[in-house]
Amino acid sequence: MPPRRLVVWCPDWPVVAAVAAAGLEPLTPAAVFVANRVLACSETAREHGVRRGMRRREAQGRCPDLVVCEHDPARDARLFEPVVMAVEALAPGVEIVRPGLVALPAKGPSRYFGSEVDAAERIVDQVAAQAGAECQIGFADGLFAAILAARSGVVVEPGGSPEFLAPLRIDEIDHPGVERGELVDLLRRLGIRTLGEFAALSATAVSTRFGRDALMAHRAARGEEERPPERRPLPPDLTVAENFDPPVDRVDAAAFAARALAERLHVRLGELGLACTRLGISARTEHGEELHRMWRCAEPLTPSGTADRVRWQLDGWLSGRRGAERPTAGVGVLSLHPEEVVGAGGLQLDLINSSTGAADARAGRAFVRVQGMLGPDAVLIGVLGGGRDLRDQVRLVSWGDERRPALEPDRPWPGRLPAPSPTVLPDSPWPAVVLDADGLPVEITDRQRLTAAPDRVLVAGGRSRAVSGWAGPWPVSERWWVDAGARAVVRVQVVLEAGEDGNEVALLLVHEDERWWVQGAYR
Structure with missing residues (x-):
């Protein structure tokens, strides 16, 4: 029991x-x-x-x-x-x-x-x-x-x-922290509506038909622990600790150090073929104040998951929220204590992807070392999101931070440019002049149409190039119902004739504030 x-x-x-x-x-x-x-x-x-x-x-x-x-x-x-x-x-x-x-x-x-x-x-x-x-x-x-x-x-x-x-709905196995929506949908299609009906299946049938995660859900539906009660004995020297001199009293500084500490712990666990499912996190100040918390996890912890839990725990303590007395000194010692470990077999990559996973892990450790020498903002990664403008679709975040897009990616975003996206995005749009066949500037009418077909494009800092083809215009009006934040742009794609190197270049032109800009280039 x-x-x-x-x-x-x-x-x-x-x-x-x-x-x-x-x-x-x-x-x-x-x-x-x-x-x-x-x-x-x-x-x-x-x-x-x-x-x-x-x-x-x-x-x-x-x-x-x-x-x-x-x-x-x-x-x-x-x-x-x-x-x-x-x-x-x-x-x-x-x-x-x-x-x-x-x-x-x-x-x-x-x-x-x-x-x-x-x-x-x-x-x-x-x-x-x-x-x-x-x-x-x-x-x-x-x-x-x-x-x-x-x-x-x-x-x-x-x-x-x-x-x-037994009488509860099968949806209960899909709860926060353990995403099992696909398994729930599959069981429903098979006619299984309650936890009791799911529990009535044999463990062998569930394991062979649905896999390891479904077997854990099956054990839970039967009123058992999701993982078998037999736990591996804890090997010695699993605890990792870091002494801070001087002590840290800011959450961001402690959380930054926690990333390297989490990497050390998971390297040690990986060497032993183990994964942590129950982790103790202890912090002690130079005045002897101590906060210890135990974290139970539905799935084996990853280095980023471990670092997140350290940050969450210290944030509530160091900020002195209601009911939590703020310590009188900075954190001098931070330690991680695995309290429950399981075999890492469920985390092992397959033969095809194993080399890629090892390379990713090595790259991640290298990024953490670079951040330790140069600061958290020294390593940035792009997170794709939503938006109509190309610059709205990419957000740079520090390595190890939550990869949250600036705008929701699954909204309709009418007016968004279809694939492929430009391969070059300048730091700031390049000013440009678009001319027609008579050498006159191409403007935008009140009905958001071009006054003439583009014939030549002059980009700031370069010479004019003839246009061999173009497409558009695609107008976009954002927040037109308010004065503040309203934006109206017209986009045009042009293909320039081959230059001295024999290669054609396509540009994404944007007309905004009565001027033309080069927002991106296709190469």
């Missing part, structure tokens, strides 16, 4: 944290979006028909007053720290499953407070008093069953987890 768990769940935590960070009223209809879909929404938004997984346009159509919030895991973890401290004040062994959800062994609190119901009441009161947050408590055998029990606010009797799970 799996161990009995107590789970504390704060409903809709991503949107609760977003509303609190923005200083909005708690009853404001709001939703947090990821990839243009609802990740979490407030109760007032649900009253208008907004649901998790709904597209942004549909959600705003159902609730015109909906406040749109971007997903920010660091914000969620930072504001969740007071809740963790409130629970920890009553019961030891708290493990953070994700911001908004913590788990701990049920045996200690239930014995200390007399019963599981009494323990739940005390924790709910403590979280409300110290952290100002609402929460629900669930007891069950196994983590998955306890999470669903917390969402219903019930106590599942010992040994009753399979019966409790």
